[in-house]
Amino acid sequence: MLINCAAYQSGKKLGDVAVEDISDYLAKPECFVWVALKDPDAAEMATMQEEFDLHALAIEDVMNGNQRPKIEEYGDTLFAVFHTIEIGDDGELVMGQVNVFAGRNFVLSVRHRTQQGFQDVRARCEREPDLLTEGAGFVLYALIDSVVDRYMPVLDVLSGEIEELEDRIFEKHGAAASRAIIEDLYSLKRRLVILQHHISPLVEAVGKLVGGRIPQICVGMQAYFRDVYDHLVRVSNVIDARREMIVTAIQVNLGMISLAESEVTKRLGSFAALFAVPTMIAGIYGMNFQEIPELHYRYGYPVCLGVMAAIDVILFFLFRRAGWL
Known part of the structure; x- marks a missing residue:
């Protein structure tokens, strides 16, 4: 379904526009269109493909909905895939996928299985008109930065569980409680491995926007993408450290037994x-x-x-x- 469709010019919002009017705004100088979709059907994606001249392979990836994080170039259009990670009511990780098409004068974001939207990202961009003049490159950065920032609260929750389990290790308990601690530690390690599995490819993908041949859309935004890259590396390092802590905790628990x-x-x-x-x-x-x-x-x-x-x-x-x- 369509979440939002707005046109921007010279860093300022012109207003919400109808889908059938997108091509008219794309023809205006220094103007770009930002469209947001959630769980679209084939007809909606076909419309967007026609409006923005999107590659058929990228559309296929969007409809499949199970792609690894990546950033690819299709002509003048960047196609980015990254995963959102949320904690469900049962404590398990809930994975979503966000696909972003960034062209010379448009941004199309499509999210699947993601409860939290990106209204805050749109509001942030509109509060910074000087940066919004950079067009699609700044919007792409803002979307990736928002996804990466949402990793830290999830990691903080898992880190809190590690500390709680470490305290339980040194309490006096029976064999059943010791077994439960090992099971909880293994479950926590499994979730950290899943988290790393969804973050590591994004580190490599964002690295392409920092050094080497920079896509034309991202020219002038290297410092911002470098900041995102640094955050991703820090998150990845924290995950590795937490996994080592769990391995040590399991060994200590076995030693206590x-x-x-x-x-x-x-x-x-x-x-x-x-x-x-x-x-x-x-x-x-x-x-x-x-x-x-x-x-x-x-x-x-x-x-x-x-x-x-x-x-x-x-x-x-x-x-x-x-x-x-």
């Missing part, structure tokens, strides 16, 4: 030793021999029990001092 198991083993060994000494003494006196010391002594039985109890008491305090009990 091993320590807990070691404590249990020591306690069981200590209790086994407390029972082993009386069992050994009772076993000796239970052997079928006539010449056993104190066998016929009147107080042999209580003395034997006393010796067992005394040894166990001594062992108990020794184990307690060693921290085994």
